[in-house]
Amino acid sequence: xxxxxxxxxxxxxxxxEVKEKIQSYNSSVTDKLKMTLNANGVYTGFIKVQMELxxxxxxxxxxxxxxxAPSKQETAFYLPDGCVNTLHISSTNTVQEVIEALLKxxxxxxxxxxxxxxxxxxxxxxxxxxxxxxxEHPLYLRLVAG
Numbered sequence: 001x002x003x004x005x006x007x008x009x010x011x012x013x014x015x016x017e018v019k020e021k022i023q024s025y026n027s028s029v030t031d032k033l034k035m036t037l038n039a040n041g042v043y044t045g046f047i048k049v050q051m052e053l054x055x056x057x058x059x060x061x062x063x064x065x066x067x068x069a070p071s072k073q074e075t076a077f078y079l080p081d082g083c084v085n086t087l088h089i090s091s092t093n094t095v096q097e098v099i100e101a102l103l104k105x106x107x108x109x110x111x112x113x114x115x116x117x118x119x120x121x122x123x124x125x126x127x128x129x130x131x132x133x134x135x136e137h138p139l140y141l142r143l144v145a146g
Contacts, residue, residue, distance in 0.1 A: 013144070015041050021143050028146070033086065035143065043091045047138050049102065049117070051083040058109045074109055089139050096134040119145075 013021065019037055026034045035045030056076045085105075089098060095117045103112055118129040119141055132138065 012140075018043065018143070021146075025143060025146065035139075043139070043143075044088065045091075045139050045142065046086050046088055047098075047142050049085050049087060049098075050120075051079055051085065052081055053079050055114075057106075060107050060109045091137060091139045091143075093137065093139065094134060095132045095136050095138060098138055121145075 018041070022035045022037050022043060033046035035043050037043045056078050058074050058076045061073050061075070085102065087098065087101065089101075093101075096112070098117060099112050099115045102108075103110065103115070117132045117138060119132055119138075121128045121130070132141070
């Protein structure tokens with residue numbers, strides 16, 4: 001299914017449609033996490049990432065040992081379910097770039113290929129999740145979702 005999804009043509013919004021959607025989005029946002037449209041058509045905004053990891057993550061920390069060269073220490077642990085992080089990203093950022101930024105922010109040493117982003121949709125009383133391809137743009141998806 002993911003391969004077929006990669007082949008589907010993406011329908012992108014015109015500059016005017018983006019401007020209208022951003023104005024509509026910003027008028028409905030209550031948590032001050034608004035989107036900003038730049039003159040070049042690129043926009044920035046926030047996405048919330050809820051981390052639901054089923055494996056432990058490995059975090060690196062550097063420690064200085066007196067006058068010796070710093071040594072790298074790794075610690076593996078499980079994140080509690082439901083940890084939420086808000087990221088400020090650009091409309092040009094891809095899923096892969098967002099994953100890499102998250103890992104770098106938390107000094108996670110694990111391979112970025114082990115992680116994925118999913119979008120969550122609510123329909124009636126059910127929640128659906130769909131894996132995003134590495135080339136998709138999460139802020140664009142946030143914008144078109146409203």
